[in-house]
């Protein structure tokens with residue numbers, strides 16, 4: 001890429017500049033042979049590669065927004081699916097990184113070394129940006145919680161090993177009645193109801209929760225804290241979306257300015 005003067009912007013430190021240069025070199029070497037024909041397999045390979053490369057450790061504590069932005073800008077410039085794979089490890093486990101217990105943080109060891117894939121399940125068919133309208137219910141009994149309802153547009157849905165899920169626990173009205181849970185993908189009653197297709201393919205699904213029973217200690221933070229947890233995570237990752245968009249735009253500019261190879265010379269038979 002031509003202009004890298006942005007790395008001299010005053011809010012970057014030497015460690016950020018070094019990280020961006022190292023990741024650029026790593027991505028040049030490691031992301032050129034990704035086979036995008038099989039999206040799920042490509043995503044799994046990318047998570048494993050990013051884990052081996054040591055990059056996923058930045059998706060756990062401490063979540064440094066400048067580091068996350070530089071990584072997303074760089075990965076997006078090299079390979080959009082690599083950026084997606086990286087971002088979802090951070091977003092999916094963000095609630096645990098910020099609010100989880102030591103037991104829940106055991107999952108972070110796996111997601112930050114590329115052994116497990118995570119997902120962030122907030123949106124529902126009737127609740128997008130209006131998060132306070134979430135309907136998926138979590139009802140408590142002596143043994144724990146029982147979840148019923150649906151989530152949709154869940155990135156990594158279908159390939160995730162673990163989901164952070166936001167549900168209504170009725171601690172109060174609207175946003176005050178939500179709580180967050182950590183749920184392994186193989187929990188009984190949690191089904192992938194539909195895989196969703198997008199223009200730029202990545203794993204995406206509608207999930208169905210049919211009486212999903214989870215223990216008391218699956219709750220992240222405290223009851224009624226779900227909205228705050230979701231917003232705290234989104235606040236960190238929101239600016240990284242802009243950084244990824246910058247990476248895509250820089251790649252598009254580079255491709256546009258790269259001269260096309262000369263057309264082959266056409267020779268007439270009599271020449």
Ligand SMILES: Cc1cc2nc3c(=O)[nH]c(=O)nc-3n(C[C@H](O)[C@H](O)[C@H](O)COP(=O)(O)OP(=O)(O)OC[C@H]3O[C@@H](n4cnc5c(N)ncnc54)[C@H](O)[C@@H]3O)c2cc1C
Pocket residue numbers: 120121122123127128129130152153154155156198204
């Ligand atoms: C590719 C893709 C991946 C996704 N991945 C995930 C994921 O991993 N996890 C997850 O939980 N969700 C995911 N989502 C869902 C995403 O977070 C929602 O699409 C988003 O929250 C917007 O919700 P919505 O689509 O229902 O739009 P709406 O909330 O219906 O909004 C539609 C439009 O109305 C505007 N609007 C909304 N409310 C108001 C208001 N009160 N006043 C004025 N304007 C308003 C919005 O700004 C927007 O322009 C994904 C979506 C996509 C497309």
